[in-house]
Amino acid sequence: MSETPFRRIRDLFDQLAELPAAERAGYLAAQADLGEGTRRQIEDLLLADAQLGSATARAAVRPAPSSEAWTGRRIGAFRISRELGRGGMGSVFLAERVDGGVTQQVAIKIVRPEMLDAATLARFRLERQLLALLQHPNIPTMLDLGELDDGSPYAVMEYVDGIPIDRYVREQQLDLKARLRLFLLVCAAVAYAHRNLIVHRDLKPSNVLVDAAGQPQLLDFGIAKPLLAQVGAVDVEETGAAQRFLSLSHAAPEQFSGGPITTACDVYSLGVLLYELLAGTTPFRREALTPAQLEQQTLHVDPAPPSRAAAAADGSGLRIGQDLDLITLRCLRKQPVDRYVSVDQLAEDLQRYLAGHPVLARRGNLAYRLGRFVTRHRTGVTAAAAVLALLLSGALLLWRQQQATARQQLRADEMSGLLMDTLLSVDPDSAGGRDLSAREVFERVAAQAKASPDLSAESRARILGTVAQIDLGLGYPTLAENAVAGLSPQGLEPLQRNELLLLKARTLLAMSRNEESRRLIDQGLAESAGDARRSAVWKLLDASHDYHIGHVPQALQKIDAITPDLLEPAQEDQRRLLRADALRVSYRPEEGIKEIEAVVAAQRARLGADSPAVFQSLQKLAIREADAGDLERGETLFKDVLALAEKSFSRTSARYAEALSVGVSIETRRRNFAKATEYLQQIIPILIDQVGEVHPRVAYQYLNLASIYEESGQLPKAGEYYAKGAAVAERVWLGDDTNLLLFRVAAASHFALVDDCARALEQTTRGVQANLTYPELLQSDGAPLMEVLHAYCGYRLKPDPAGRSTLARGLKRAQEAAQDASVKQAVAQVVRQAAALGVQPAE
Template sequence: MTRAGDSDDLAPTEGLPARAGAAPAGDDGGGGSLANGTRMGRYRIDALLGRGGMGEVYRAEQLEPVRRTVALKLMNARRLDARHLAYFEVERQMLAHMKHPAIAQVYDAGATPEGFPFFAMEFIEGSPLTTYCEQHRLGLQARLELFARVCEGVQHAHQKGVIHRDLKPGNILVTEVDGRPVPKIIDFGIATAASRSLAAGEHAGEFERAGTPDYMSPEQAGLEPGLEVDTRSDVYSLGVLLYELLAGRRPGVGADTSRVVHTGTGTTVPPPSAQIETLAPGNAEARADQLGLSRPRLRRLLRDELDWVVLKAMRRDRTERYASAAALADELRRFLDDRPLLAVPASRGYTARKWLRRHRLGFAAASAVALAVLVGFGLSLYGLRQANAARAVAEEQRALAEQRSAELERVAAFQQSMLAGIDLPGMGATLAAGLREQIERDAPDLAPTLEPLLSASSPTDLARRLIDRDLLANALVAIERDFADRPDLAADLRESVARVQLELAVFDKAVEVAREVADYRERALGPGDPATLHARHIQASALSSTGDYQGALDLIVKLRADAAGLDELDPVRLEIEMAWHLALALVGEREQALELQRALATRLTEALGSGDPLAMKATNNLGISLARRGEMTEARAVFEDLYSRRVAALGAEHEDTLGTMSNLAVLRAMGRDHESALELHRSLVEVQTRRLGREHPTTLSERGNYANTLNAVGESAAAEAEWRAVLAGRQRILGGDARDTLRAKLNLAAVIARDGERFPEALALEEEVIEGRTRLLGPRHPDTVFILTNHGMTLYRAGRPAEAAAVLADAAPLALEVLGERNPQAISAVQIHGMALLAMGRAEAALVPLRQAMALRGGADGGDDLEVTPSAAATARALRRLGRAAEAQALEERYLAPLLAKPADARDDREAHVLELIAEQTALERR
């Protein structure tokens, strides 16, 4: 990142930058700074970026579990005692809860072995807000749209209980994603320092006064004795920033002090329009041109509207400022939409002018009609005046209603943030730390035995059960009791509970709570209202998670009809469309789902750009369906590309990025890229265990994938132990008949079957899976068909070819129909059917499926010869048994001879694997 224009940082603060830039002048890296190349845990120091009152910030390279550049903030070089470590935990939780596109993400936090706390944050490649706008010559509308997104980021921090206290251009960096500017707010150092002080019951004034004077509110600067800083102080700083974006200067710089207006009790600030008038001759025209306007139009827009917005945000009396950053953002969007501004004094003329701007085309047509009927002009004018007066009254009433509604919504938003902000890993870590502290204090002789017990348990899982039993259950009771007279707010709060229940994998409860919310909203708002659709979507997701796939599909089909009135690119409608595709796949309609997903991913990428979150989600779903259909090469290409895009756009530990990482790891393993797959799987298990706990369904899924890859590289004992643990966890969490529980049984059977002495145990497990899937999903569901073919193959490997042939005679054709002719499992079922017939001595009958397997793998049609070779070798063996040596020799010369001609040390892993497979097949036929 280039940090042009350090003049944005007018005075040192106690915050630490999370951006690139040189170290302070005269700083050669001494004075206790870490040397470049120093290792600190999983991080390597690259360069010192800056130093403040609270410590230092470095550019560092994170080396594991993923490699990325981070901004590493190291607190003052002193060991913290237990009390300060508790404050640091408050600070870590506060920053971790802020997840917003306009706020730099916190990746990690902890303490060095010496006890020095640190944060690892998103490293921003961008320019300060004002520098970016000036260098890119952003017009007025583009600046206001960008600034509104900054306000929304500040509002998110406020909802999480964080006041920034040092908003200035240098702490709001602008980077570009797909060519569009994206703001990132950094440096919450002062905010968190104050939070620690307040948590200790100490005086926080020193932190409140820390900051940058030119952007500081009067109460933060100490000009209003007795007033502590609240969120409106950040609103004041945003007002100064907006002033600078409009006028090109901060308030008062080069101003004529005779042209000022009052902003409260005694403080005067020239409005932006007056500031521009102080510019040298020709510079005012240049400023207007910079904003994409003529000078008269810029003067009119500022004096009539935007001056009022800036000065309201900067009132000395904070009760007269905008109540929140969100209110300031809403005001700017009113301006962009040509709606009346709340800051501008109400008048019928102003309201009429705004109305006419919004309806200029309709008004032009009305004027033409009025000219044609001149005789009625007097009456029309009178009617217009009456209508304007009525509209003015309606606007005032609407503004009052909006204010009251906003107050109630803030109450609900606070409650929702408390629920949505639950940090399971943090709670689990706190529980573990509490246990250590009690043991060390009360029974120090037991301390050596505690760590093994904590390692074998999962404090995060305990936290999950406590939240479900004590917090959520009590929350629902309180909502019923305290919000009975406000069912709209009660519904909002219940929806938050349902979302948390989904995260905690309490699916049955989530279904019921979401249904209650959706039923109320459907009665109050209608079935097509976005709020109703949101709640129904949660209900459908919970239904699917319980295994009721048909029930989820039926509900989503209704939702599609209800959402038909929304725009085609409306996020709610698109989420429902993607849920429909997934539901179709889950009930077995995979071909239809794949074609729909391909079309949607293409459409969204073209319409929204490849970096759009919805476009990436549609692409991820497409990759999953391609893999299930057997299009492994295309699926892997999709996920390789998508993984890098999601890391860049969302960060390496965003849940969407981790999902793509998981899919990519599986495909690498299926492509025999085992070393790379194992590395990804290990990282995923570590991250998800830390985030969610060892027995969260997502973590169990990653542990299962890791076990499969261990099994593929021959570490069967480790794979079996892991699958047994995963199966036990799924039985406890999801139940014995759950889809994922049955899948765990199937994978455990596959591991056991590698041991030739344990086929009866593996076959018994497979029979349990067949019974469960047939009963729950039906005989033609893809998952049922998969296990049937798998069972036939295991019977063949167990030396029971007649039973294998009987199963595969029906299962192999069904697999081609249901799974698709490109699916590896379906093709293998066809080939094993032929080999079972050959092992029974029925060579003539065996030729039909063996030749079919060759054709499906592309034999003699330009396909991958190495892929076809095992089928060709089996077909040649059948031909020799029938005395057709010439045909057999032709196949062997085409496919097998080139492979055998290579020296053993010249064969690659894939070639060696094919020869091992052929040897295994030959040995099985001779048993």
């Protein structure tokens, strides 16, 4: 008996059992390490397996007719000449037309009778349906289909008299360029199938025959998968899920692991085929591995470059350069997202190689290797990698969806290279052993994009625009404005130009630079007039601008005029939330609450219950319920918001501070000022730590705390925080900003109330000067209130006839101009205080 280990015998038996009987002897003879006794032992096992199989399960079904039994049989207009081969589902026969006076050879594929179960029939019918859809010079044409008397389905196809592509290139001794041009024809056929929403899933040399004209023909769509739910009457999921069909040496990793079957599977298999044409061998040699070992290597081991494999095997004798190595290995990456985006992109890269131009695979290789580095050092760079992954995925996804030319694909890789260069700088070793914050990562990305001299205008705009969008979403409009300040839309593609203008307009509006935003909005509306979808987005921003400057009825009218179907789901959410705000200001709070509830339901269904978008909408809903007087409902929602903030973020995050602000609103309405103050004393330190003190959100929380202290009778404390809020506002907003006017008015009103007119005049003097410098401020409700407070404090400190007359006229104008309820209340307070001095509004 041989001393060959049992495991070796078992593995060889497993491999041989999978092979057709005609191939087993050759495969066994190639195993040089086997003794004669071991060979006989394996042959006996195979014979016993065949005998056992026929004695059990196989005896229960009808035996398959021999090839001789089919010879001479007529099917439709054709007579079978001989068997061409057998596969997993059936046999393929060569046949000739016997009627019509036309000489024609065809291939007829028939499902084996013993395979007539529902799943196999469904798969074969699917294959016939697929072939009927495909009309391409490198895909054999479907000529006829039907069923035999015993119910066996068949398909008549154009016959390809050819040899497998790997054998063809060897026998014809094709040079490197000829092999690549032949392979590009295969790519064209596969890309055509993909455009018809079909994935082949079994690309290998035996399924790519080269005919006498030197044209490759793509065969056997027997395990193909449509990317649609159904093809004709065939349900794809039922036919595709029941069995796991794959060719071990050419299958993509996700086909082993049960991942989604996409066009990336064919990109991988094409990579294996290209590897064979270049190196004369597969990336992982099947004959040297058991099926289990082959699966493990496919899933976890990076193959050697084809140039190295060719040198080791002394196979093709071709001089394979680094560019071809990189192109091939990019196809063979483990994760689908790391491969070429499409077969078309693979073909374009090969064409660039043939033309002597730089290839995408070379530029993208750094990003891939760096991604592997991040995987190996996950602890040190997790936060930074996650941030950059968000940036990169958003930027490249949009870019690839919107752009299709080779030059634009180079721009996409240009962006990935810069982002990955930045990721290198986030290595803990280069950061003093500490983790960088998300803001520091953003700043590094933006700085590198601005400083890189070789970066194209398109790539620079895409990267800085992405950083600005995230800054804006996180509540940092100043940082967003800084990121895009130097970018010009001139020279950009129309779609990217539109995106940049939109981003700049939104940023300016978030900073309350309303006139600058207005100019960009008018420009965007004019430029998008011929595109209904782009125009709808600009109209939404136009309505938002009107709302922010206090033109609420006009804003509501514009919101209702937008067709929702023209907006993306997130944009429609924005439209409904803006409408809810406008309805609240228009004293229609119940309608506004319904809008927010609809948004929350839509976001939960689309994004999941724990998404940041749901958090923000739920927060708004809780506040609106409290505003409407339903404090119990508001309290319930507040608990949900707080739990979501703690679960999804942390107790030290700005989002948690936002959640606590809901509690401030509810407790203030309950007049539980102690609890509201407690919440605010938690909120303010969190915000200062996260965004710094000079920030709009900090200013507004100072204002909230001041008003609560004032309402609870703690007037010195109220004055302290009114002053703090105004001081921060002076540093946050420009002089023409209505937000700054609000803070000045609030502080002046308080100081006038407590008879501290000297401090009130400090605010009103600056406010009145701003009104003179920026006349547009006079359109605000707060401007007349600022004027009358200035007149009141001036007269209070220096009572004279001129001051008395100025105050009387100011009281009248303020009463007439006040629209907002809070402004009316403040004006009424000044009127009462002036009456105590004996001054009434002018007649």
